[in-house]
Amino acid sequence: GAVVSQHPSRVICKSGTSVKIECRSLDFQATTMFWYRQFPKQSLMLMATSNEGSKATYEQGVEKDKFLINHASLTLSTLTVTSAHPEDSSFYICSAPLAGGPHEQFFGPGTRLTVL
Amino acid sequence: AQKITQTQPGMFVQEKEAVTLDCTYDTSDQSYGLFWYKQPSSGEMIFLIYQGSYDEQNATEGRYSLNFQKARKSANLVISASQLGDSAMYFCAMREGVNRDDKIIFGKGTRLHILP
Numbered sequence: 001g002a003v004v005s006q007h008p009s010r011v012i013c014k015s016g017t018s019v020k021i022e023c024r025s026l027d028f029q030a031t032t033m034f035w036y037r038q039f040p041k042q043s044l045m046l047m048a049t050s051n052e053g054s055k056a057t058y059e060q061g062v063e064k065d066k067f068l069i070n071h072a073s074l075t076l077s078t079l080t081v082t083s084a085h086p087e088d089s090s091f092y093i094c095s096a097p098l099a100g101g102p103h104e105q106f107f108g109p110g111t112r113l114t115v116l
Numbered sequence: 117a118q119k120i121t122q123t124q125p126g127m128f129v130q131e132k133e134a135v136t137l138d139c140t141y142d143t144s145d146q147s148y149g150l151f152w153y154k155q156p157s158s159g160e161m162i163f164l165i166y167q168g169s170y171d172e173q174n175a176t177e178g179r180y181s182l183n184f185q186k187a188r189k190s191a192n193l194v195i196s197a198s199q200l201g202d203s204a205m206y207f208c209a210m211r212e213g214v215n216r217d218d219k220i221i222f223g224k225g226t227r228l229h230i231l232p
Binding site for chain 1: 149151153159160161163166168207211216217219220221222223224225227
């Protein structure tokens, strides 16, 4: 149990376009999900906390107008990278806790974004 | 100031030897949780072990144990009898608070290489 999926696993887009990444909890409901980005050989940097039914909470330095987060249901959060540029190329990974369950967060497999 | 410090960017260890990965943390909260995750080259985040701030005994999970020294604010991961498959990136992480949906922040990681 407690499986999190992400779609797509890889995406290549042109500079200036927008890209949507989905994060789904497959067998549990998640009122909270987290979005991280990871540059090559670096750590996971928390971008924002996605809250079902309310606005996302962004970490300091993360542009909320550039990284739009929508948590439309108890099993789906989406991250939209708007007007993507090459510096947005990164590994984006989401996670979700299981309410009342184990302490760890369950991570999706990640999405590799490449902006040309 | 960094909340999670991992001072070993990389380590080389002979197969079958034990290895200790260092982690220190900084928090003023009384209630917090500490995690270790493994990230192989595939990018997936694999949960290894959890230690709560009020847990009196060190956590153990198979070959993994967490050497928790609360006064020193350290949470070192010990891997016994290392295997080639242990080669990966290892992240120490902390959650401030006791709620499952509190955010988790990560250290910079240690890349572990197991030598045959």
